[in-house]
Amino acid sequence: MTVKRQYTLPYCNLIVEGLNANANDPLSPLTVLMNAECQLPGATDASLTGGREFLDSLVAAVNHYGQQLLSGVSRPLAAPGTPPPMVDIKPGETSQQHHLVVRQQPLGSAPVDTEALPPLDIPLTTVQFYDLMEAVDQLLADTQTLPDLTARIQSVSRRLVKPAEPVAQRAAPAALGAAALAAAGLALFFVPPPEFEPTRPGQESDTPAETSGSSATGDSPLVVDPDAEGQEPETLDLAPDDAAANRDDADDDTASDSTDTNDDAADSADADAADETAATDNGSGDEDASTEVSTASTTPSLSLNDESDDDSPGTLPTQSATGSGDGLSPLEDTIAQGDRIRQLNDLLRGNIAERLEPLDADTELTYRVRLTANGDIVGYEPLNAASARWASDTPIPDLVSTFRGSPEQADFRVVLTENGVLQVSPWDGWPQ
Amino acid sequence: MPFILDTLTTPELPSPDCPRRARIQLDLLLLAIEALDLGGSEAMLSTARDLALDGVIKGRVNLWLLRSTNPMRRYSQRRPMSINEAKALVVIISNLSRRLTVLVRQLLLGAQQLRDRQLSFDHHLRLADYLNRFRTHFRARMNPRRAGVIAYSTDERLDELALQLLEQLLLCSGVLGTQRLWSSLFDGEVV
Numbered sequence: 001m002t003v004k005r006q007y008t009l010p011y012c013n014l015i016v017e018g019l020n021a022n023a024n025d026p027l028s029p030l031t032v033l034m035n036a037e038c039q040l041p042g043a044t045d046a047s048l049t050g051g052r053e054f055l056d057s058l059v060a061a062v063n064h065y066g067q068q069l070l071s072g073v074s075r076p077l078a079a080p081g082t083p084p085p086m087v088d089i090k091p092g093e094t095s096q097q098h099h100l101v102v103r104q105q106p107l108g109s110a111p112v113d114t115e116a117l118p119p120l121d122i123p124l125t126t127v128q129f130y131d132l133m134e135a136v137d138q139l140l141a142d143t144q145t146l147p148d149l150t151a152r153i154q155s156v157s158r159r160l161v162k163p164a165e166p167v168a169q170r171a172a173p174a175a176l177g178a179a180a181l182a183a184a185g186l187a188l189f190f191v192p193p194p195e196f197e198p199t200r201p202g203q204e205s206d207t208p209a210e211t212s213g214s215s216a217t218g219d220s221p222l223v224v225d226p227d228a229e230g231q232e233p234e235t236l237d238l239a240p241d242d243a244a245a246n247r248d249d250a251d252d253d254t255a256s257d258s259t260d261t262n263d264d265a266a267d268s269a270d271a272d273a274a275d276e277t278a279a280t281d282n283g284s285g286d287e288d289a290s291t292e293v294s295t296a297s298t299t300p301s302l303s304l305n306d307e308s309d310d311d312s313p314g315t316l317p318t319q320s321a322t323g324s325g326d327g328l329s330p331l332e333d334t335i336a337q338g339d340r341i342r343q344l345n346d347l348l349r350g351n352i353a354e355r356l357e358p359l360d361a362d363t364e365l366t367y368r369v370r371l372t373a374n375g376d377i378v379g380y381e382p383l384n385a386a387s388a389r390w391a392s393d394t395p396i397p398d399l400v401s402t403f404r405g406s407p408e409q410a411d412f413r414v415v416l417t418e419n420g421v422l423q424v425s426p427w428d429g430w431p432q
Numbered sequence: 433m434p435f436i437l438d439t440l441t442t443p444e445l446p447s448p449d450c451p452r453r454a455r456i457q458l459d460l461l462l463l464a465i466e467a468l469d470l471g472g473s474e475a476m477l478s479t480a481r482d483l484a485l486d487g488v489i490k491g492r493v494n495l496w497l498l499r500s501t502n503p504m505r506r507y508s509q510r511r512p513m514s515i516n517e518a519k520a521l522v523v524i525i526s527n528l529s530r531r532l533t534v535l536v537r538q539l540l541l542g543a544q545q546l547r548d549r550q551l552s553f554d555h556h557l558r559l560a561d562y563l564n565r566f567r568t569h570f571r572a573r574m575n576p577r578r579a580g581v582i583a584y585s586t587d588e589r590l591d592e593l594a595l596q597l598l599e600q601l602l603l604c605s606g607v608l609g610t611q612r613l614w615s616s617l618f619d620g621e622v623v
Contacts, residue, residue, distance in 0.1 A: 066603055066612055067612060067615060067616045067619065068619075069599065069600065069603055070600050070603055070604065070612060070613055070616035071453075071457075071616035071617070071619035071620075072619075073616075073619035073620045095592075095596060095599075096543075096544060096547070096595075096599075125540075125544050126540060126544075126599045126602070127537055127540050127541055127544070127602070130599075130602050130603055130606070133603070133606065134606040134607070137606045137607045137608040137609075138606075138607055140608065141607045141608060151608055151611065153608065153611045153612055153615045154615060155443055155615050155616070155617075155618035155619050155620075155621065155622045156619040156620050156622075157620075157622055157623070158620055158621060158622060158623060160620075161619070161620035
């Protein structure tokens with residue numbers, strides 16, 4: 001039995017014709033669709049007709065577009081290559097206009113390729129679209145007509161949504177950043193790297209001894225900087241010649257800087273570099289501990305060193321008086337006699353052992369101690385940070401005397417192991 | 433959970449709370465309803481009671497707190513909006529919009545006619561009334577310093593928004609309007 005269902009709204013008539021599931025029961029649902037017809041009075045005089053394919057396409061188009069109007073999120077277009085749907089709805093020029101695009105077989109003519117025909121474009125207002133949607137919705141909700149046709153309302157997945165900004169626009173900041181980095185890198189490529197001369201404690205300690213002879217800058221004798229002690233013990237191994245040579249370079253640069261300040265720009269770069277070097281040297285030499293934070297602040301030994309200075313005020317003046325600096329200056333006049341060195345070694349060990357008290361240090365402490373031929377200790381130098389920290393707890397600072405009886409001197413290595421064992425040996429090895 | 437909320441499927445969201453756009457959209461639709469209907473806020477509460485949703489929307493303060501999860505609000509709340517609360521609001525909105533369908537259609541058709549004749553909206557008394565009330569509500573409640581609100585600083589932009597909300601109210605007043613509105617809230621958000 002043929003059944004006709006009609007969904008009527010002011011701007012849309014949807015008429016569905018089909019067959020009952022059970023021909024004898026007039027109440028059985030319409031399950032076989034014969035024809036679907038959609039009239040849009042007020043929008044177009046044409047009547048859209050089609051079979052199941054047309055109806056399915058209409059339902060899908062209305063579904064998608066209705067949701068797009070509600071959320072403002074447009075659904076991704078179908079993959080290229082797939083044939084355009086029979087019914088499609090597109091937004092118009094303004095937000096109140098919509099376009100219903102239908103590709104359908106003209107009635108009564110021979111079947112032709114539908115894609116070759118120009119599609120039927122029907123402009124709709126929002127209210128007209130709503131009526132179309134509502135007619136479709138009523139059909140979908142109607143369990144007596146095509147029960148297998150149900151609404152498939154789904155949110156658009158996050159993956160399918162086009163980002164609000166095109167890729168080019170999103171990539172612009174990153175590209176700009178990369179370009180700026182490249183430009184900066186290129187520009188800085190031509191700038192010579194600053195010549196960094198780490199502050200050499202040993203080098204500064206040389207200065208007082210040489211000041212009288214070689215200092216062209218008229219610097220005041222460099223004051224001992226106890227904070228730098230032990231910061232860079234490895235530089236103490238610097239050969240005396242090297243240190244002197246460096247110092248001379250710095251002095252020369254400083255001198256040229258002071259005379260060439262009004263020179264042309266070509267020289268200024270060099271002068272600047274030299275100035276920098278000189279400033280580093282002078283600064284670390286002239287200034288007291290408070291300005292040396294840059295070199296010492298990274299280690300906790302700074303404050304401890306300050307305390308140790310307060311505890312044993314003898315260290316600083318003694319060392320400065322002897323010109324030993326924050327490291328010991330290279331020996332000028334070494335003791336040559338092996339017997340004398342052995343005696344001094346024994347003497348030093350005895351002196352320290354006599355006064356040695358148990359230490360809390362958890363590492364081995366190593367010092368370089370300088371003795372005169374008479375056995376007076378004229379200076380010492382801790383060889384690492386721990387040694388510097390614990391120096392005031394050892395008897396060595398107390399043994400330092402200002403008395404300089406003999407120009408001949410010798411260095412000794414004093415090691416206090418964490419177990420409290422005292423080892424004393426000549427710095428340059430036992431004499432033959 | 434009220435039975436009526438079961439008709440709406442819970443979307444697969446990365447977080448258990450309502451996304452930001454959904455919170456803004458729900459509050460704006462309720463604002464449009466208030467501008468349409470003088471007793472709108474009262475009607476929201478009575479609809480909640482009628483639909484046995486007062487377990488989810490617990491009275492006036494609760495409704496206000498829920499609506500204040502809209503980040504554009506002057507007194508925006510940082511509390512999240514649960515999925516059930518959003519469902520309840522969606523059901524209430526589509527219910528109220530169904531009652532107001534006739535009025536909404538009239539206004540939209542009137543606006544269309546005025547636009548076709550290139551007249552201002554003031555020529556339609558009821559429409560001008562709605563737009564005026566919407567602007568007042570919006571300006572009174574939204575934080576003018578928020579970027580999302582600054583975009584609506586002029587009367588024209590606000591009128592556009594009001595009409596757009598009117599269309600959306602119409603779209604969710606149909607038989608499947610509740611599902612359509614609910615699903616549209618999570619466009620581009622579901623995993």
